[in-house]
């Protein structure tokens with residue numbers, strides 16, 4: 001499959017690299033890793049993400065300034081990264097061959113080729129596998145993108161998806177000049193005061209139920225306005241809820257458009273991807289999400305708690 005995928009990449013001219021809306025490091029890093037390679041191969045390569053404002057904390061990723069927020073007119077090949085279902089790309093499905101590179105267990109296999117490995121800690125590990133199996137050598141710009149993606153998706157090597165192999169991959173990327181200290185500082189030590197204010201508001205609104213095993217909070221538009229925080233500043237809020245000693249299930253609702261964006265996290269037992277799938281979303285065992293429109297916030301929380309059954 002990896003050979004076949006590379007063969008199709010080699011034969012295509014107009015290639016669009018795209019990742020899910022509200023991107024994280026894995027989405028952006030995985031798509032940006034291939035970009036300079038394709039350029040060097042003489043391809044008309046374009047990186048796309050349909051999010052209006054990309055999170056500023058990824059500004060150090062090589063070629064991040066090349067990302068466009070619209071599809072080009074001509075596409076022979078679309079490669080999607082870290083995206084479990086095609087609607088999360090937020091585009092009209094183009095008339096093009098699709099390679100789907102992802103590690104979400106809920107992936108809907110929407111590609112013509114699907115390079116899916118639910119065991120992979122990040123989509124960037126699958127990109128690395130694609131490069132290694134086709135004897136493409138790594139270098140700093142590529143390995144920086146792939147390492148950043150891996151580090152964030154493993155919670156800096158703390159989550160259950162971490163094993164000996166994860167560190168071996170990290171070592172290979174560091175060998176290829178990814179700088180783990182530089183990347184950690186860029187990702188973790190550049191918070192805005194507005195973001196810390198948003199977290200503080202969220203903690204004040206936090207509710208605990210089921211003997212503290214479930215923690216939930218709702219962030220309204222007003223909370224963002226009051227704190228001055230951006231939408232992307234809430235990306236790690238739900239992890240703060242999970243960090244509480246008693247919490248097994250963390251739920252965060254963020255008011256959005258006609259409804260809510262819901263993020264779920266679990267610590268040790270609960271498979272939140274099942275809960276998210278039930279609501280039409282998806283994700284991983286310990287991190288998943290979905291969106292819901294025209295429904296009362298209390299009703300949403302109640303349904304999730306019923307579904308979670310803890």
Ligand SMILES: [Mn+2]
Pocket residue numbers: 026027082103121122123153
């Ligand atoms: Mn990922």
